[in-house]
Amino acid sequence: MATATARPSTFIQEKRRQQLIDATIAVLAEAGVAGATFVAIAARAGVSRGVINYHFTDRAALLDAVVVHIYSLGRDEVETSVQDAGTPSAAIRAMITGSITFYTRHIREMVALSAIYRSDHVDTVGRDDRDEHAVETAKVTAILRRGQRTREFRRFDVDVMAASLRAVLDTAIGQIAAGADPTRLGREIGNLFDAATRSETA
Incomplete structure (x- = not known):
């Protein structure tokens, strides 16, 4: 009997936490x-307000939960197509188009995430200090290095290229929020980095 009551309680608590995260995203975006x-x-x-305090010790914890939630959404929606790509160039293209599709589907979340990362409030953590960002960057640089090993990609500084890709995708968030065509955006960014990385002998 005790187990039966514990399960609904946990489920209800998780639903309430998600409700608060969703509300925070909406307020951040606006x-x-x-x-x-x-x-x-x-x-x-x-x-x-007491309900928030019950689930989150302070605003920093709530904002952290927002970031974790958005990165989790991104992994669920983008990673499979990147992992299934047959070549490094196809993987980079899949990451770009998948990211653009994700931004379009979750533009409110991305605007909220950008707001957190642009903030200098003491209860926010910058992107460069987040493990999620480090993991994401490591995956991109691993693809770029693999492309260089197979000679599909030319020689370049993979850290610079990964940072450049991140910067362009950051800009795409604002373009999508302003009404840009995501299909054209994904195609052009994909073409840009295909030209930037392609081996001279290919």
Whole structure:
């Protein structure tokens, strides 16, 4: 009997946490980090501020949960196509088009994430200090190095190329939010990095 009551409680708590994360994303996308107060988030979620305090010790913990949630969404929606790509160039193309599709589907989440990363508030952590970003960057550089080993890619500084790709995709978020055609955007960015990485002998 005790086990039967524990399961619904855990499920309800997780649903409530997700509700608060979703509300935080909505407020961040509209008002930025400065406007994402517990009062504003509680109002958006339709709960009391005490409910937030019950699930998250402080705003830093809530913002951290938002970042973890968005990265988890991205892994679920993008990684499989990248892993299934047959060549390094196909993997980079899959990462680009998959990212653009993900940004389009989750533009509110991406605007919220960008707001967190642009903020200098003490309860936010910069992207360069996040393990998720380090893991993501390591995967891109591994693909680039594999392409160089197989001579599909020319010789270049893989760290510079990975950072350049990240910067272009960051810019794409703003373009998508402004109404850019995601299909054209994905195609052109894919073509850009295909030309930038392709071996001179290919």
